[in-house]
Amino acid sequence: MDTRLVETKxxxxxTRLILDKPFLGALVLRLPLVAADPKWCRTTATDARSLxxxxxxxxxxxxDEAQFVLAHEALHCALSHFARRAHRxxxxxDIACDYAINPLLxxxxxxxxxxxxxxxxxxxxxxxxxxxxLDDNADEQDTLDEHLYDHDDPGxxxxxxxxxxxxxxxxxxxxxxxxxxEPDSQRGAAPQPPPLRASEREALSVQWRQRLxxxxxxxxxxxxxxxxxxxxxxxxxxxQLPWRMLLARYMTALARDDYSYTRPSARRxxxxxxxxxxxxxxxxxxxxxxSGSVSEQEMAEFLGEVDAxxxxxxxxxxxxxxxxxLARDGPWCFEPWEAFVLPRRFQGGGGTRFTPLFQWADAxxxxxxxxxxxxxxxxxxxGRPPAYPVIWLVKGRAGVPWGQRIAxx
Numbered sequence: 001m002d003t004r005l006v007e008t009k010x011x012x013x014x015t016r017l018i019l020d021k022p023f024l025g026a027l028v029l030r031l032p033l034v035a036a037d038p039k040w041c042r043t044t045a046t047d048a049r050s051l052x053x054x055x056x057x058x059x060x061x062x063x064d065e066a067q068f069v070l071a072h073e074a075l076h077c078a079l080s081h082f083a084r085r086a087h088r089x090x091x092x093x094d095i096a097c098d099y100a101i102n103p104l105l106x107x108x109x110x111x112x113x114x115x116x117x118x119x120x121x122x123x124x125x126x127x128x129x130x131x132x133x134l135d136d137n138a139d140e141q142d143t144l145d146e147h148l149y150d151h152d153d154p155g156x157x158x159x160x161x162x163x164x165x166x167x168x169x170x171x172x173x174x175x176x177x178x179x180x181x182e183p184d185s186q187r188g189a190a191p192q193p194p195p196l197r198a199s200e201r202e203a204l205s206v207q208w209r210q211r212l213x214x215x216x217x218x219x220x221x222x223x224x225x226x227x228x229x230x231x232x233x234x235x236x237x238x239x240q241l242p243w244r245m246l247l248a249r250y251m252t253a254l255a256r257d258d259y260s261y262t263r264p265s266a267r268r269x270x271x272x273x274x275x276x277x278x279x280x281x282x283x284x285x286x287x288x289x290x291s292g293s294v295s296e297q298e299m300a301e302f303l304g305e306v307d308a309x310x311x312x313x314x315x316x317x318x319x320x321x322x323x324x325x326l327a328r329d330g331p332w333c334f335e336p337w338e339a340f341v342l343p344r345r346f347q348g349g350g351g352t353r354f355t356p357l358f359q360w361a362d363a364x365x366x367x368x369x370x371x372x373x374x375x376x377x378x379x380x381x382x383g384r385p386p387a388y389p390v391i392w393l394v395k396g397r398a399g400v401p402w403g404q405r406i407a408x409x
Contacts, residue, residue, distance in 0.1 A: 003035065006055045013066035021108055023219035023229055027074035030211050037189040045146030046073040047193045048082045048204045052146075065113040068105055072144060075101045078212045079232070081127060082149035082196060083205040088131055090150055096131040098143045104232065116144050124231070149196045284317045285368040287357045289375035290346040291323040298408070300342060302374050302393060307340035318368070319343070324351045326360060352379030358386055377405075 010033055018025030028051075036045065036052035045052040051073045058066060076082070081097045088096075098117040103124075105112065112118060122130050196204065216233045219225035225233075286306060288299055306317070317334045321327035332343045354373065361368060367388045377398035390403035399405065 003055055006035075006058050007033075009058060009061075009063065009066055010053070010070070013063060013070055016063075017067055017071060021071070021110075022222055022224050023215050024071040024074060024105075024108065026215035026218060027078045027211065028070045031070075031074055031077065034190045037191060040192040041146060043145050044069050044073055045148050046076055047148040048077045048196065048201075048208070049193075052148075052190060061113055062111070064111040068110040068112050068116075069144070071105055071108075071110060072098075072101055075104065076145075076147065077204075077208050078215070079127075080205045080208055081147070083201050084127065085150060092134055093127065093131060094143045094147050095134060095141055096127040097147070099130050099134075100125060100127040102144075104229065108229070113144070115142070117141065148193055149201070282315045282369040283366070284315050285320065285357075285361060285371045286317055287320045287322055287354075287371065287373045287375075288346070289323070289352055289373070289379070290321045290327070291352040291379070296342070296345065298395065299346075299374065303340050303342060306372065320357055320360070321346055322353070322357050324353045324356075326356045331360075352376075354379055355382050358382045361386065361388075 014025065014028050014033075017028055031046065031051040032049075034050045034052050035055055038054050038056060041052050041054045043054060043057045051070065053069075058069075061069065076097060079097075079101070081093075085093045095117065099119055099122045102112055102116050102118045103120070103122060106118060107123075122133070125133075212233060216225060216230070220230075284306075286303075288302075314336045316336060317340055319332045319334065319340075320330050327346070330343075334340045352375070354375070357371075357373070361371065367386070369388065371386075371388060371390045372393065373390065374393045374395075376396045377392060377394045377400050378396070381401050385402035392400045392403050392405045393408055394400065394405055395408040
């Protein structure tokens with residue numbers, strides 16, 4: 001076997017990915033290619049630092065299949081699979097990760113080599129969503145590659161990919177410490193690296209998220225980021241908390257229950273100054289985009305969530321409906337003890353302008369303590385942000401120029 005021909009095949013596969021699939025190519029460039037000892041690496045492997053390969057396996061692949069295995073390893077790292085396992089069984093988690101990655105690569109037009117785990121019913125699902133769908137028979141399956149970044153579960157055995165049981169990690173005499181992946185002097189191939197430590201896993205997770213964001217931005221600027229990949233990037237880079245939890249967090253931060261140590265009236269008597277609980281009502285302005293981009297059911301769910309929170313916060317709410325202009329029969333005011341509901345049915349239509357609402361708020365004697373805007377964020381924004389906080393609850397992927405954006409996932 002000519003190792004130079006293998007290296008040339010890998011370099012050509014990487015170059016083709018950079019040209020044809022710039023998002024995947026940028027990620028593959030972040031993984032140094034290391035020839036591994038065939039005793040432990042039957043196909044390919046990664047520890048989130050390097051991409052290890054069995055030269056004989058690469059030699060047997062077609063050029064398009066070589067592109068697939070390079071992109072496969074890079075996505076394991078970019079999706080931080082090494083940091084997301086949590087309590088799950090290692091081998092079953094590895095199976096779920098392969099089922100999550102391979103359909104993405106097939107949709108990108110790459111050709112999987114024989115033995116790849118591809119299941120149409122798992123398309124568009126994350127590894128966390130796939131994991132509970134796997135039955136016990138999944139434990140008998142093998143992954144395409146070796147995932148070297150994790151420890152084996154006690155009692156589960158050292159099963160991993162096609163390699164079967166692993167030999168002791170590192171070289172002899174390392175005593176369990178982290179061995180350097182220096183080439184074996186006799187075979188010219190790298191030994192199996194040990195799993196990542198917790199601190200390494202955390203640092204690499206941050207690093208790969210940054211690489212993922214950078215690669216996605218470059219691909220989007222070039223107009224070369226596919227829909228499936230874009231949705232995957234959104235899932236990883238946007239906040240993963242449900243919008244209800246995020247909304248509750250921001251609204252609760254406005255609660256004004258606090259302890260006061262001001263001196264009481266002299267008529268109360270007594271030398272001690274004890275803390276007393278003080279409260280104040282907060283004023284919220286809620287705006288609904290009724291241009292037709294948000295359904296009435298979604299509006300009702302949003303208002304129901306705000307209604308549940310306002311009673312705890314003693315909030316007085318002023319509701320507006322707006323498309324290109326404010327609704328003429330608005331606004332509608334709700335006291336803390338009143339149910340917060342849609343006042344009537346709104347017919348969608350017209351363009352979307354956010355400016356009229358902020359002009360109305362600026363004309364009031366007192367600015368709101370918080371403004372919530374439920375919209376798809378596709379419209380005319382004011383040129384400058386107001387002095388009060390604004391939260392945009394956004395349906396879709398559009399961005400906002402200022403304020404806090406919460407995605408309606």
